[in-house]
Amino acid sequence: MDFLNAFVALSNFVLVPGIAYGSQLALGALGVTLIYGILRFSNFAHGDTMAFGTMVTILFTWWFQSMGISAGPLPTALLALPFGIAITMALVVGTDRAVFRFYRQQKAKPVVFVMVSLGVMFMMNGLVRFIIGPGDQRFSDGERFIIKARTFKQMTGLDEGLAIKTSQGITLVTAIIVVALLFWFLNKTRTGKSMRAYSDNEDLALLSGINPERVVMITWLIVAALATIAGTLYGLDKSFKPFTYFQLLLPIFAAAIVGGLGNPLGAIAGGFVIAMSEVMITYAWKKVAGYVLPESLEPDGLAQLLSTDYKFAVSFAILVIVLLFKPTGIFKGKAV
Amino acid sequence: MKKLLTASAAIALSAGTAFADGHAKEVKLGVLLGFTGPIESLAPAMGAGAELAMAEVTDSGKLLDAAKVTPMRADTGCIDNGLATANGEKLLADGAHGIIGGDCSGVTGAILQNVAIPNGMVLISPSATSPGLSTMEDNGLFFRTAPSDAREGQVMAAILQDRDIDSIALTYTNNDYGKGLADAIQSSFEEVGGEVTIVTAHEDGKGDYSAEVAALASAGGDILVVAGYLDQGGLGIIQGALDTGAFDTFGLPGGMIGDSLPTNVGSDLDGSFGQIAGSDSEGAEIYAKMASDAGFDGTSAYSAESYDAAALFMLAMQAAGSVDPAEYGAKVMEVANAPGEKINPGDLGKALEILANGGDIDYEGATGVELIGPGESAGSYREIEVQDGKNVTVKFR
Numbered sequence: 088m089d090f091l092n093a094f095v096a097l098s099n100f101v102l103v104p105g106i107a108y109g110s111q112l113a114l115g116a117l118g119v120t121l122i123y124g125i126l127r128f129s130n131f132a133h134g135d136t137m138a139f140g141t142m143v144t145i146l147f148t149w150w151f152q153s154m155g156i157s158a159g160p161l162p163t164a165l166l167a168l169p170f171g172i173a174i175t176m177a178l179v180v181g182t183d184r185a186v187f188r189f190y191r192q193q194k195a196k197p198v199v200f201v202m203v204s205l206g207v208m209f210m211m212n213g214l215v216r217f218i219i220g221p222g223d224q225r226f227s228d229g230e231r232f233i234i235k236a237r238t239f240k241q242m243t244g245l246d247e248g249l250a251i252k253t254s255q256g257i258t259l260v261t262a263i264i265v266v267a268l269l270f271w272f273l274n275k276t277r278t279g280k281s282m283r284a285y286s287d288n289e290d291l292a293l294l295s296g297i298n299p300e301r302v303v304m305i306t307w308l309i310v311a312a313l314a315t316i317a318g319t320l321y322g323l324d325k326s327f328k329p330f331t332y333f334q335l336l337l338p339i340f341a342a343a344i345v346g347g348l349g350n351p352l353g354a355i356a357g358g359f360v361i362a363m364s365e366v367m368i369t370y371a372w373k374k375v376a377g378y379v380l381p382e383s384l385e386p387d388g389l390a391q392l393l394s395t396d397y398k399f400a401v402s403f404a405i406l407v408i409v410l411l412f413k414p415t416g417i418f419k420g421k422a423v
Numbered sequence: 424m425k426k427l428l429t430a431s432a433a434i435a436l437s438a439g440t441a442f443a444d445g446h447a448k449e450v451k452l453g454v455l456l457g458f459t460g461p462i463e464s465l466a467p468a469m470g471a472g473a474e475l476a477m478a479e480v481t482d483s484g485k486l487l488d489a490a491k492v493t494p495m496r497a498d499t500g501c502i503d504n505g506l507a508t509a510n511g512e513k514l515l516a517d518g519a520h521g522i523i524g525g526d527c528s529g530v531t532g533a534i535l536q537n538v539a540i541p542n543g544m545v546l547i548s549p550s551a552t553s554p555g556l557s558t559m560e561d562n563g564l565f566f567r568t569a570p571s572d573a574r575e576g577q578v579m580a581a582i583l584q585d586r587d588i589d590s591i592a593l594t595y596t597n598n599d600y601g602k603g604l605a606d607a608i609q610s611s612f613e614e615v616g617g618e619v620t621i622v623t624a625h626e627d628g629k630g631d632y633s634a635e636v637a638a639l640a641s642a643g644g645d646i647l648v649v650a651g652y653l654d655q656g657g658l659g660i661i662q663g664a665l666d667t668g669a670f671d672t673f674g675l676p677g678g679m680i681g682d683s684l685p686t687n688v689g690s691d692l693d694g695s696f697g698q699i700a701g702s703d704s705e706g707a708e709i710y711a712k713m714a715s716d717a718g719f720d721g722t723s724a725y726s727a728e729s730y731d732a733a734a735l736f737m738l739a740m741q742a743a744g745s746v747d748p749a750e751y752g753a754k755v756m757e758v759a760n761a762p763g764e765k766i767n768p769g770d771l772g773k774a775l776e777i778l779a780n781g782g783d784i785d786y787e788g789a790t791g792v793e794l795i796g797p798g799e800s801a802g803s804y805r806e807i808e809v810q811d812g813k814n815v816t817v818k819f820r
Contacts, residue, residue, distance in 0.1 A: 099667050100640055104633030223654065225687065236668025248668040325630040325659070334628065366634045371621070371641035389621060389642055395635045396597070396624050 093378035095247040099236065105366045106359075107255040107324055110262035113358030114317035115335065116342040117269065117351055118310045124286045124349035125306045126187075128200035133314060134336035135211035138329050139178060140315025141322045142219045144171030145226045152228065160230040161257070162323055171319065176311040182207055183307050191303070208333075215329045224327040227254060254324040265316055266355060269309070273351065278305055286349070337399075338365075341406045347416025356417055361402045369395040448490040450746055452477060452736055453514035455524030455534065456729075457501030462526060462550075468714075468723035469549060470496055472789075473523050475717055476733035476771065483772030485779065486737055487744065499525045504533040511538035520746040521545050521736045523729065528553030528599055539564050545748040545755070547735055549728035553603050557797050564748070566735070566755050568728040568792060570700055570802020572600070575676060576607025578698050578804045578820050579648070580615050583674065586696070590618040591674060592644035594635060594660055596651035597624040604650045604676055620644040627655035632663045640669030646695075648674035653684040665691045672696075675807070685812045695809045702791040702803040702819065710768040710789035727789035728800075734771055734788055735759060741778040759794045761785045 115137060122130040130136075147167035157163050190203055233256050236248025273279040278301075285292040285302045293299060318332060325331070338361050346357025371389040380386075393401065409416060454473050456466045477492040486492065497514055499507035507530035514522055515538065522544060525531035531551035539546040540562055547566045548556075554573040556565070583591065593609060595601035601624070609619050621642035625635050639647060639660075647670040651657030657679050664670045665688070675684070675697030685692050701707070710730060714721025721727060736751075738758040743751035758774075763783030766774040774784045786792055793801040806818040 096641075100633070100637035100669070104631075104637070104667075108631050108633065223658075223687075232666075240668075250667050252666055321630060328628070328630070330628050331630040335630070365631075366637060369634045369638060371638045374641040374643070389638070391638060391641075394623060395638050398634050 089378040092245050092247045093375045095239075095243075095245055095249050096374050096378070099247065099249045101363075101366050101370055103249075103251055103255060105363045107252075107258045108366070109359035109362035110258050111317055111321045111324065111358075112338055112342045112362050113355040114262055114265065114313055114320070115339040116346065116354035116358050117266070118313040118317070119339055119343045120346070120349055120351055120354040121306055121310055121313070123343070124351075125282055126200070126303065128197045128204065129340070129348075130310075131201065131204045131336065132182075132208040132211055133310075133339065134332050134334070135208050135215065135329075136175065136179060136311065136314040137318030137321070137335065138215045138327075138332035139211055140171050140175035140311065141318035141327055141332070142215050142329075143174045144168055144315065144319045145219065145224055145322070145327060147171060148226045158229060160253070162227050162229045162253070164226055164319055164323055165257070168316065168319055172312045172315045175315045176308050179307045179311040180304060183303065212329065212333060219329075221329055224322075226327065227323045229253065252324065254320070258320045258324060261316060261320060265313070269313075269351065272309075278302075282306060338362075338402055341402045345405060345409045345416055347418040350416065350418045353416050353418035360405065360417070364401050364405055365398050368392050368401050369398050448488055450486065450490045450492045450737070450740065451517070451519045452492060452494055452733060453511075453519035453522040453524065454494050454496045454733075455499055455507070455511060455514060455522050456496075457526045457530070458496065458498045460499075460501035460503065460527075462501050465550075465724050465726075466526065468719050468721070468726040469526070469729040470494075471717065471719040472710075472714065472721065472726040472729035473549075473733040475713065476730045476737070476768075479769070479771050480734075480737045480775065483775060485772050485775040486741055487746070492737060495519060497524075499527070499530045499534070501527040502529060504530055507534050508537045515542055515544060519544075520740070521547070521748065521751075523547055523549065523732045523736065526550045526725075528556060528603075532556060532559060535559065535561060535565050543748055545736070545752045547732040547755070549732045550725040553599060554607060555603065557799060561797070563798075564752055566732075566794060566798035568731045568735070568788075568790060568800050569725065570800045570804075572604045573607045573611075574802040575604060575698065575700070575804065576609075576611040578802075579608050579674065579676060580611035580617065581820065582696065582698060582806055583612060583617060583646075584615050588617070588645045590620055590644045591646055591648050592620050592639045592642050592670070593622045593648045593650070594625050594639060595622070595649075596656055596678070597626050600678070601650050604678075608648060608650065608676070618644075625651065625656045625660055627652060629656065629659070632656065632659045633667075635660060636663040636667060636669055639664065640667065644670075646670060646672040646674050648676070649679055650676050651678060653679045653681045658684065658687060661688060661692070675809075680807055680814060682814065685809050685814060690812060692809045693811065696817075697807050698804040698820065699807060700790075700802060701805040701816075704767075704787055704789075704791035704803075706767045706787050706789045706791060713769055721789075730768060731786075731788035731790055731792050734768075734786065735792070737771070738766075738774055738778065738784065738786055741775050756794050756798060758784055759786050759792050 119133050144167045147170045148164045151163050233251045236250040239249045281297045342357035342361045343354050346353025371391040373390045454470050458466045474494045480486050481492045497510035511534045525534045528551045531548050545564050550569050552572045554571045557571050595605035649657045673695040677699040680699040710727050711721040739751040739754040742754040763785040766784050766786045768789045795801045804820045805816045807814045808817045
């Protein structure tokens, strides 16, 4: 019984939130890694692309809500998501035509692209704030919980509760579907194969008759979809605020680099490594230890490795360690 | 352009004549507040409060041979020590006889050290609440109409004790305000025999607080006290703690009291409680009415304190019969406290007359002013409880 209690407490505070946060980071990191793999630069505008996509989804959600359309127990935002993705695709492809294509034709160095993406980031930053404002927006509706902490306690008779939010369940299910689709697309379809060929060797791909503009456009379309999905899931689970999305850029890049930039599998692993380490290393193990250990060994203190103040230091420490010992990331990506 | 020039010249001329025949003397008061920066939403109502008191005194015509009181606004940026100091110097160069300000605790310390003390200028702050300012050496030049956070810590400890709470988990927003308040709450609560299981900081503007909530939940405690901001990390922490079932009840200090919190969190917040500076004096009501007549919101945070700060300046000047900070500075405590006739907002003219006749006043003002110790407000607090999704005042302390 004690062991069960310990496991439930751990799941409630570490595993469930960690897995949800990890899935959100993984989806974000996938977008970054695709751009890096195929277009060969670090896209700093990714966080704000997520913010833009989420904003459009929110606007459609509000519209649907005002018309009385809902998805029953699921959040209305899921219905609005396809519209959000479509408009974000238009924006991202438009940005590519107006800005990035010019530098591609110039054969500009990657660092120039990075700076250009920084400029795009500030523009999108302003655009989102201009349309929806800098404040917090809440748009989740429907059933809030799959299971509530109190209900769980009554059902099982355990001392510890386990809460799983609907948004956490949706995040995991959506992430699995999206990742499966992406890998199927990259590995099985003709277009996906041509994208990988372009990523592996640009000149060879051109010689074999692959249309580079088409590859670039499809990459942007996929990235826009990934960014909108990741942003909307994050917003449903927490809340939407442009500044928070801008700050998400750091853990997302950390996840992509730790996993190996340019490697989709690595992005997913990186997302979970970063999310779990943030929660686990700063977790106070007192409660769990109290259940598992015999009384004589119970810790007096909190049994906390690091104060939560250092939460962000953890992800960056991991980043530094990985770059020092395995610069290509856990899964072999391109050298940074 | 030419028209504009003529018009402004005409206005300047007519203003000059009005000044010449109406008022023998001019008293200039600096209003040095954060009109830009993190509290830019509060500053306009604060400035308007101070200027309301000045207009009232000017209209009464009873201050020092019918002197006219002129406000001079300047910006602190709330967190910009360089800007605040420079603007403080500028006010002195322009001939200010006293400075109402600063607003945020950090810049207030900077203005005090770099401008007020070297020049012997009196400074009355309406909103700096850091306990650090109580012990700062001020040569008797610094006063504040807002209570110190140390006082809020004591009030919170008393409320917790009354509600039979033995242990709390404590989290604060990672800045001077949050840290100071958390220290005050912890030390006061431990003094009355309570236990603080964990003290941990949270950053504002983040989306994910699961790590913080996990640590707080593991440490345990009867309730969770959140010394943060209701639009920022404080909300995220409460939401996270409720979602995981870690805590049901929350202690909410001043920064967490506002209508948006119960609205955003919903019925789960019912039963949580806290406190915010405020008094049940009739002055508060009178002031709110005066403010709405003048076209601004007098219940906005620290607006009433700003009115009181300006009033204290002018009453002290009247009591000393001088606009020299060295002379009227010593009178500030005298006019603010008993003995004497109680003075409410709107009665400044009457107060000036009593002082002119050599009488004593006890300025109550809009916030029930009572200055203690090193010249700061004793501080009355409203005890708030969330009932049916609304903040309800249950008691005054």
